[in-house]
Structures are given as structure tokens and as C-alpha cells.
Amino acid sequence: MKAKRIVFLGVLSALASIMFLIENLFPPLIVPGAKLGLGNIFVLLALVYLGFCDALIVVVVKSLIAAIFGGISTLLYSIPASITSLIVSFCLLNFSKSFSIVAISSIAAIINNLIQNVVFALITKTADVLLYSPYLALIGLLSGIVTGLATFYVLRYLSTFVINKFNLKTSYREE
């Protein structure tokens, strides 16, 4: 059972990293650095199916693989932002049942984009980069809704299959 869990975690990490690399081949959406963040679908799946620590592993693996291709400096602004938004989505997901995965994803994407923007401004010591923040927040909202909807449909159609196949009953149960 534990091995299956690790396999599932590995598949999610690999998918998240591949999504990130494929996305990087396309030009950014309107604003520099803005992306759809499709890799986050798999982070959210890890969060729902497995739990916080496993989602954290997916995030760290994704950031490390991104750093191999994009340079070590990308770690400095990807890690703080993605971990903060992971903590926020974990709290919203677990301390209340009145939020849907789509809304959680959208607020997490906004927080992720804004923190990356602030960290980038701090590292490069130029406050002017913050001028991009409204566009980044808006794109975060929209891309968060898109990734959230994608996660929603994956959860809807994959649930039974995944739970039976990987014995993920420890943190997620079907009734």
C-alpha cells in the first residue's frame, strides 16, 4: 500500500514537472512570467488525494526540475510563492467545507503570482517590477479558475478509479 502511494506521488510529480516544461515553450500570457500554471493541477490532486506533505513534495520536485532548466535563481522566487499558496489552499480545503476547489485554486494562483512578483522586486532591488502586479493578479485569478476547473473534472472522473487502484483510503474516502 505504501509503495502504491509513492508510485502515485511520483506520477503526480512527473506530470507537474512535464506540464511546467511544456508551458515554458509557449510565450507568456500578455505579462512577462505569467503562465497558466497547469502543473498546479497535480499539486492540487496530491493535496486532495494524499495530503499536505505529499503536495509539498510535488511542489519541491517541480521547482527543482524547473531550476535545472531555468537556472538556480528561479528557485528563490518559485519556492516561497508556491509553498505559501500551498499552505493557503491546504487551510481553505481543510478548515472549511464551504469552498470549492475552483475558488481555492484561483486565490492560490493570485497569492502565488503576487508573492513571486514581490520576491522578484526584492531580489532585483527594483520596485518598478511591482507595476506588473495588477496584471499578474488578474491573470492569476483567471488561470486559477482554469486550473481549478481542470482539477475539478479530474477529481470527478478519476476518483473511484484512483482510489481503488492506489488504495488511497488513508486520507480520502469514497462514500
Place this chain on the structure above:
Amino acid sequence: MRNIKEFNKPFKKGDLIIYIIAIIIVVVCFVSVALLKQESYQGFEVLIDNELIMQFDFSSNSAKIADGKQQCIEKISDNKYKISSEYGFNIIEIDKVNKNVSVIETDCGFSKECMHMSLSGGGVIICAPHKFTVKVVNAVDDDLRIGWRNES
């Protein structure tokens, strides 16, 4: 223990709060940036590692290169400059009509974000791996011209 039924709706009542907070964040960002942004600018300056390399004035179409930084700049054509440093190079193209600058070529990493930035869009172009910054300046101060080489 999570229940599968918790995830059967793309929209729930509580979502409204999140969306309202999200929209407030976006609006606050837009308003604060609108207040801070310099609408009119006279020219731009190029910095590497926070050191001034060159200034360009749109009204007189003249470039001024900082003292001792001549080796960093290579004029390719009338409106194209190659700015190189120990970190790498960026080639900028100046659009004098629209008062804009864009990076058309660079040898930095993977995503080349700086090639998608423009002065009219955000007021600043940054290439983080090269510590390269282009930002707008309001008026070029006459006192600053001491020690500058005119190149127009």
C-alpha cells in the same frame, strides 16, 4: 477523512467570499499602480547591477553613455544597441515614435522573460540573470550630463 461528495460542485456558497477577496486584491493592485505609474516620461536609462550605463532622451533622440562604460555598449544600427556585461548581452531596440524600448535578443537562460517586457506596458524591463534593467526617467537632469559622452 475527506468525502468525495465535497468535490462534486464547481461552485459553492463560500466561494463568493473568495471571489470577492480576489477581486478586491486585483482592484487594489490596479488602483495603487495607477497612482504610482509615471504617465509621461522623457527617456529611459539602462542599468547593470544598479550601475548606470546609458541614458536616452526621446525628445532630442540622443544617447549618453556613462563614463568608463563605453566598452559595455555597441551601437549596431541607428536604433539598436548591444549592451554586454560579464553576465551576458542584451540587444535593445528603440522605438522613437512610440517612446518604447524592447529587448530583441539576449543570451540569458530558458524563458527570456525580458523579451516580452516593454516600457509602455510596465515602465520597466528586467533581465534578472544579467542584472540588466531598463527604466523610464522623467527628465534628464543637466547636472548628470557631466562626464557623459554624447552620441546621437
